[in-house]
Amino acid sequence: MADKAYNPFEMAQAQFDNVADVLKIDEATRKLLRYNLREYHVSIPVRMDDGSVEIFRGFRVQHNDARGPAKGGIRFHPMETIDTVRALAMWMTWKCAVVDIPLGGAKGGVVCDPHNLSMRDQEQICRGWVRQLSKDMGPLNDIPAPDVMTSAQHMLWMLDEFETIHGQKFPGFITGKPVGMGGSLGRKEATGYGVIFTVRETLKELNIPPADTTASVQGFGNVAQYAIELYQQIWGKVICVSCWDQKDQTSYSFRKIDGIDLEELTSITDRFGGIDKKKAKEIGYEVLPGDAWIEQEVDILIPAALETQITKENVNKISYRVKIIAEGANGPTTPEADKVISERDIFMIPDLLANAGGVTCSYFEQVQSNMNYFWEKDEVLGKLDTKMTSAFAAVSELARNKKLYMRDAAYVIAIGRVAQACKDRGWV
8 A cells, every 4th residue: 555665553663652652641541542442464365257256465553442332444455464454543543533433443444456357246245254253343332434446436335245144234334335225415626525525724824825835636536526626615625636547557646737627637537536547638738747646836735645645755846835734635745854844844635634534424424323313414525524623723832832743632632532542441
């Protein structure tokens, strides 16, 4: 999943260590929070369409559940690693805490490439993953959700398998389900909209009208598309997006200086967020190398793809015009790059705050599923806006008052809340 030069779990631990020193956390609590409470490695045998049997490797990591049931997505990716899943589980713990929802952190993954699998093969992987882990997950202890290359359909197959095994209905077992099958309105928009809610609040703080800003976005999946949609609604202009090209096994950036047309681009995009470069050229887009997104003369950068994308090798390519980086992805910035960004006084909206809209709306879905009463879309997005705005205000206020980098301020709040929950329970 990440550049081989970086271990995402070691990166997550280093971030924790830095804040643990600031908070003067005792040694026992450090040992507890620096590692995961539980992790599961499973083998999933699947009889493929051609009659052969393949064995897929799967993972589920539960980092901490002191504040409530563990919560976190499951991703399908051919380069998935246990260290990536460990890091993501830890980041989920902090993410839930910083927006103050009563959940802990978990993450799951299967090493596979949906591009090369039939829907039947994918269904068998979903059901096999649940069969292996059904005793260790559930609506009261660990609730999965979609992530990279998984969808509402995958979640529904997993829910059906879980309910078949247990012989009862458990709509709160999983979130990201189709609307009409226990899913929440507003869920597909939630992560991308959450990013822009925090961008909007940052622009207010910096006294910059959104209409005077431009942005460049890495990624063109669900998060990026809805972030672009809401950003354009507040009159911002996106001039560049990048995405992975499955056919060429590389990434490309697509630039239009007078602003991209979201509807136009999505019409030539596959279900994995890959843009057809031939058609893009025909309708007036420049097709550039994949890393060109980071070099654009814009006010806002939104990395909304995968981990460790802003590194010491490319951080100095960021234009001096850039004022804000909003991390739509999990862990997109390495510690070395973070130091440069901090020194340049770019306003960083860290991942555990910026992209917490997804888990916040997943929490809303879980609540609705458990009580079997569903809210209208405007109510869901209104509650999301309130949560994200409140969390941003708390982090920003702490950063100003204590003269902290925004990432450090977010971690201080999140880790402090989780450490206190562990103490209150008598774990440490």
